Amino acid sequence: MKSYIFASLLAAASSVIAAPAPMPTPPGIPSAASAKTQLASLTVKAAVDDGTYDRALFPHWITISGTCNTRETVLKRDGTGVVTDSACASTSGTWVSPYDGGVWHAASDVDIDHMVPLKNAWISGAKSWTTAKRQQFANDLNSPQLWAVTDNVNQAKSDQSPDSWKPPLASFYCTYAKSWVQVKYTWALSITSAEKSALTSMLNTC
Structure with a gap:
């Protein structure tokens, strides 16, 4: 019995040690009640898409502080153990993508996603x-608009709203919807009505 208890405690301790660190999140995420x-x-x-959208109409990754632009600021905010060089580029660190749970150790594997895509905002x-x-x-650091996520997941999302695309992790639907609503x-x-229906479900x- 003692050996069984010890083994159980050891297994439990191992699972705690192996558990990923909490994922940092942007500021301003409301409660579910507030979001509703x-x-x-x-x-x-x-939405009115007349074909006039151009990403250049949303100047982004501007200088935030010193040599750090918006992307680099979010990488430092949302990563753990992030080391940067004199140009503020992240040379090492760990990033956990809340959209899909991916864990990355190279900044090149991480995109900064606009929760509400720039084209969606335009239309x-x-x-x-x-x-x-x-x-x-495009550089909003005061609301839950900018997220450090797996690059190909961000690319899969592109400019789609929640009625067309949802994050791979269903457990993140709640936070995703709260953040999307807050930004809007x-x-x-x-x-759109389809967007509202999807957000309501989430x-x-x-």
Whole structure:
């Protein structure tokens, strides 16, 4: 019996040691209740894609501090043990992608995802903004808009909204939906009816 208990305790300790560190998250993620209230207040209308979107209309990865731009700032914020060189480039560290659970040790394997993609913002209200406002949106470190994630997962998402694409980890649906809603609410962007339905379903997993 004693040997069985010891083995059980050892196994439990091993699982604790092997458990991944908590994933850092951007600021401003609301509670599920707040997100549902925010979602209900968003304007619902069809997105208008007239073919005029250009990524260059959203100047991004601007200098944030010293030699560090937005991408490098998020890599340092969301990674653990991140070491940077004099140019602020990450030379080592560990990043856990919340979208798919991927663990990476090279910054080149990590993309910085815009929770609400730039094109989605363009077709849901940002077309009427000034370039300065679009720059603020593309480099928004104050809301849950920028996430360090596995590069090919980010590429698979592209500019799709939650009715067309969801993160591989269903356990992340709640946080993903709360963050998406918060960004749309903060920036007064509209949503489509299909988008609202998908977000509602995702929030119901919270």
